[in-house]
Structures are given as C-alpha cells and as structure tokens.
Amino acid sequence: MKKKKMHFAQFVMHGPTYHSLAMWRHPETRRDLPWDRPELYQHIAKVCERGKLDMVFFADLSFISDAFQKSLAPALRCATQAPMHDPMPLLSWMGAVTDTIGLAATFSISHHHPFYAARVWASIDHLTRGRAAWNIVTSVNHNESNNYGEDALLEHDLRYDRAEEFMEVCKKLWNSWDEDAVRADREAGIFADPEKVHRLDHEGRFFRCRGPLTVTRSPQVGPALIQAGASPKGRAFAARHAEAIFAINHFAEGAADYYADIKNRMENEGRNPDHCKILFGVQPIIAKTETEARDKQALHNELVPDEGGLAILSSHMDYDLSKLELDDVMQPIALPGLQSMAEMYSRTAGKKLTLREVAKMHGESVSLPQFVGTSEQVADQLEAYFDTVGGDGFMLSATHSPGAIEEFVDLVIPELQKRGRFRTEYAGKTQREHLLQE
C-alpha cells in the first residue's frame, strides 16, 4: 500500500523563545541573526522553502504574564514567550524573498472587528500571491483583555459564538468582489464593474458591517484558515472552518483519539476529512550519533531555569503555582489541567515528579514531545507517531534558532524523502495547494 506523505509546518514566534525557554541563550543560537531582526525570519522562510515545507507558522500572544507570584519579573527575567513582537508585518518581509512557502500567523479575533481582519488578511494574501494562512484564535488569557481595555474575557462558549459570526462576516467580505470584478479597461475608462462588487449589509448578534471590502478578491479568496483549540466548541469550530490545525498531544495514542474526533466532526459537517491537515507539535533534537543527540538534549534542557518553567506553567494554567508545595513529590491535585500535565511528564520521565520538575519540563518544550537522535532515528520516531495517528503531519518547534531548522531540513527531510514520506517538489504555488498535496 502507498504510504501517506507527511505535511510539515515550522513553528516560530516573533520573540526570543518558542516552546523552549532555553532558546535565547542556547550556545548554538546565532548572535548575528537576532530574533528582533526581519532578516532572521527571511532566512527561516528561505530554509523552509528549500526543505519544501508547507509553511512557516507564527504563534502570537499579546500579553506578558504575571500569573506566577503575581509579578511580571519571572516572565521578564526568563523570557517566557515574552517579549513578543507582532508577527503580521513579517509575513510581507518573508514573502518578498520567497516564492512558494506558505506564510501563516496567529491573529486573535477577540479584540478586533471582522472588517479589519478581512482587510489585512486579504492584503497579505495579495502581497504573497496566495500564500497567506491565518491561525484564528479567540485568546485565552485575561491579561490580553486587560491590555485592550476590557475587564475580562468573554465567557468561553460565547467567545466561540462570536468567532462563528466573525468568520461569517470575513468570508462574505472576501467574496464581496467577484472574480472578474476588476476590468482595468483603460479605453472604456472602467476600473471595476459596479455590478460585480457587493455590499453585505450584515446585521448580526455581535457585528454590523456594510461592505464591500476595500480589497479586491485575493488569490485564495482570503487566507487559508488554521485553528488551535481543544474544547468541544473549539473542535466544532475547527471542523467547520479549518484547513489545518495545530494540536499538541505528547503521546501518539492521545493524538489518534483527537485526530479521529476532528475527522468525524468534519464528515458530520459534510466536509472531506482530508481537507483539514492536523499538525502535531514536536521538538526535534538531531545529531550525528545518538550519544551526541542525548548530550545535546541534556545541554538544552539544563539551560531552562526553574523559575521560567514555573512562570510559563502558571501562565498556561492561569494559576499562581507559588501557592503550592514545589519540592515534594506531587500528590493528586484538584486542578484538572495541572493533574493531567503532571501525569504526562511523569510518564515521560519514568518516575513521580515534584511540581518544580513538572514545571521545568514544561519550560523545555511546553508539552511537545522531544524526538531525539540521528536523522534516521528522528525519522523513525516521526513515522511511528504519524502511523499510530493515521496522518497528517507535524508542527516543528526549534530548540535554537536559527540552527535547529536547518538541521531538520538538511538531515531529516532527505531521509523522509528517501522513505517516500515527504514531497520532493511542491505541486502548487499557494498555501492551500500545499496543504492539499498528497
């Protein structure tokens, strides 16, 4: 039987750390291409295009967490996914020096009107000639609302109801210019055909919008759509709209359940389940020999400060972990998120852990499994996970940058190509075509 091919996205953030809090001070992280210069991201885009990856994908957060000890100090000292510059302007920089690689960014809908979102994304889709992808998030942290002058986040399910209408308005706006609306007929003096540009006059529960969009129909009719959210409402939203999903499941069995659930939901929505690629996060650590790779992993993990781990885990749990006992072996705890996190890391470590140890592991990879070894061994681990799940691919997160991305592209990609598990050429030019390529 023909083996299914993998899809790959490269995870990045416009900041000094991603899922690894060691990244900014890792000895291999180059100083001549710092995280706050656009040249770094142009370089990453070119490397990923050389590797024929589906996309470079930016996560994004608009707050610095004070969840641990009710202080910003730990997050600032340890750069726990902060600072975080806006990724959107970088997509144009990266698009300017590449031809084919998809360019994705997270853009929260919680603090904007759909008209602005539709306009900026259609513009980026034009600028990149159909390579834009939007990771739609509803925001998860009250600090973010406070930064936008709101006291609290909308209640969870209401956020997704609002998101549903948000997407309805965006999709109508992207379609408000017909394909042949622009005539640019110099002789006749007609730029656009007024019959082919439509108002919306949308009056909904959350939004009003007259339309049409001020941006002409973009190459992909708006960007490709990505989603990341795990609740039943989040999954339902993804099943209706997403063409790719970023998911985290430390173990392949859990990933298989999630995968089957989303594909089922898509079928129930009348969608082809192949039309949304679920990409599971992994953190590869590659070297010439297994021993070298293990040493590299140890060096990386030792660089993660305990304080950073506690700060990022507190932020993700939205709970101040300094209120709990840090150094005794953890006992069952009535915080469900933390309990499952502790069980997951204990299983990986092969022993019971203290809360400080759990937090430290969280600072190493934020729940992404570390795939460690030679290029063949990492390819084996990817294949084993992929075949247990049934598809579709991975979101790669780096331990150092630049550097780790090059290692993956130059060492693991050729190995997977040799095994017939990854494309050797792009079949199309747009983000959507990459995601649909077999």
Ligand SMILES: Cc1cc2nc3c(=O)[nH]c(=O)nc-3n(C[C@H](O)[C@H](O)[C@H](O)COP(=O)(O)O)c2cc1C
């Ligand atoms: C793997 C993953 C990645 C996420 N990345 C981001 C992000 O970059 N920015 C953000 O604001 N929210 C991010 N989120 C939060 C989600 O968009 C969503 O708001 C949150 O998970 C709550 O929805 P849920 O209850 O459906 O999971 C992420 C969530 C997951 C599961």
